[in-house]
Amino acid sequence: MSDQQPATDNILELTDLSKRFGGLLAVDSVGLNIKRGEVFALIGPNGAGKTTLFNCVTGLYQPTSGKVMFDGKDITGSKPHQVARLGIARTFQNIRLFDYMSALDNVRVGHHVRMKAKMWDSLFKLPRERKEEAVITEKSMDLLRFVGIARQANKYARNLPYGQQRRLEIARALATQPKLLLLDEPAAGFTPQEKVELMQLVKKILARGITVFLIEHDMKVVMGISERIVVLDHGEKIAEGPPDEVRKDRRVIEAYLGKSA
Template identity: 55%
Template sequence: MSLLQVSSLTKSFGGLMAVHNVDIAIEPGQIMGMIGPNGAGKTTVFNLVTGIYKPDSGKVEFGGRSLVGLRPHAIAAAGIARTFQTIRLFPNLTVLENVMSGRDCRSKAGVAGALFRTRAQRTEEQAIRAQAEKHLRFMNLWPSRNELARNLPYGDQRRVEIARALATDPKLLVLDEPAAGLNEHESADLMALIRQIRDTGITVFLIEHDMKVVMGVSDRVMVLDNGEKIAEGTPTEVQANARVIEAYLGRDDGEEMWRRD
């Protein structure tokens, strides 16, 4: 059974049909890439899956359980963690504190625990820190753990976001353009890292504009254009697909020449 099963997902904003009848099936342990021209609706799909938007219609099932109507924090607790296209770290907190936020949904202590410092609360606090530190090491961020997130170089901030997402112990990791703004060397490291993450048993769903990254790392690739899925297959299949080429290189409009992506 698929880990993530999305069927006939539809969302419109006012008159704009952002996502129309999209089906997605991601198998456990897979790396699924999603590509498409700007404005194709990729991030909207992510926002629908992670509960930031509510779908107009369609189903989102995760491990057999429907996620529609759940708030984002509940979806994170269910096992889907994400990063953002424009980095959304907690800028004035340290890197360690940022990553610790991912442990919140795996922790229990409340007001009483905080006030009375029960044994359970203290054990949990240590575990939160230990888990966060583990993910910092994994993402090669250990040396900068006590820096404020906003003072980190861009590439490191991206890695902090991934570490924070991993700290939630996700079954599915959703990455929104993880290679954006990275240089070639950093992108290559990122690809290795995404494979490593998959090898720990986490399924990965990513949006990426860098074709080298997305074709290099994905097991399957789906293509979105104007809110509709126009193709899906292995990277080789997708690259040879006539509709995909058309979506990317444009029909004979002339104007399409100006598109950057």
Template identity: 85%
Template sequence: MSEQPRDNILELTGLTKRFGGLVAVDNVSLHIKRGEVFALIGPNGAGKTTLFNNVTGLFRPTSGNVLFDGRDITGFKPHQVARLGIARTFQNIRLFDYMSCLDNVRVGRHVRMKAKVWDSLFKLPRERREEERVTDEAMEVLRFVGIAKHANQYARNLAYGQQRRLEIARALATEPKLLLLDEPAAGFTPQEKVELMALVKKILNRGITVFLIEHDMKVVMGISERIVVLDHGEKIAEGSPEEVRNDTKVIEAYLGKSA
């Protein structure tokens, strides 16, 4: 653990989130290196999604800090976090149902667009040019995740797997430096899981760091370089897939103490 701070894209120090008496995330510190795939695992209710929500500004941490790209973003609003370069997907897919796939992705481009109200109101040439460019870029992203032919369909009409892809596409459209995937393989067939792993590799090749929550151990072990295990809000293990797999605390957490 002797990396220079600049090598870390995300650092959490002593992150704690309480809801009333319940401590959902308890003093968790971790750091994610630029360009790696980092996985967060743990039994149901371990506080994984809450941790995501604290990073993306949906919740304000009770205490502790979130450092992104060397900048303290603790307590930032979600849209500010997105602007700085963190994008995410949701555990229960949250697409814009009654918008086309293309528009879903174009919403993702929002944060990188410049058009002001006046530009749009009068459709000034620069707005027109930007729209054309953004449409091309959005199609490019749809192609990247492999659902371009559904561009004109309502998001709600896509098959489940395609919806997951669309959500990733939408997140990618914000040009993130760090992509948070919340159980991207949930409900996938083995074939789809293989495809997802390929997609994550492709995303990594674009220079985007990936931070994922996943239950499926095949996926986790297959793509992540480092893993943190959370149980009851606390970090109980950290390390490479092999180290984590052989950690007694982890085995206990998953199988129960009696094991």
């Protein structure tokens, strides 16, 4: 299947996507297309609906209306595990790791989205399963190396410094072998140096052929790595374009400076 020509240049297409919570329209008829191989950023003030949009794409929330097309397939309303298996991985705004598992095991769990043998059936393993486990361990170590925290492999996730936990989350997401990686504020709480390193990491991820869909508040990070940006305000798309255009857009400036506040 992967040898076939892709049906479309767009890896993700959202059409009129809406999510309502009672009286609140958190995402309001948003349409956007993300091309294969680009870094696409979603920005907007707090509460704009960015994370909700990610949740609709990854199956954590059912959209109220609208369509989500991934890699030429309609995945609207699919469950998170189905979405993961199809090739979308994500990190969370609030880090979600298995605190009392080692960094290595956190990444191994990511691999199990794709493996036949269950990680937890460890007592009476068949040789084939044991071999599979060895391969997973090897690949997981490679990913820890890739994100730059291999020396922490055997430490509990909770004992890693904050910046390394963020990297570990990215490694775990990559372990599912995604085509599209969603990062929800990956640089939040980072030092300037950590932000530079994060941008380098995103470029390395891109070089692996993975498309990156990014929510980020830090404008330097957004402007530094994104080809295109969509701006949400009160659930609505208010601007779209390359960084240089978007930063000059009157509605964007107003949304950020809080004209109505």
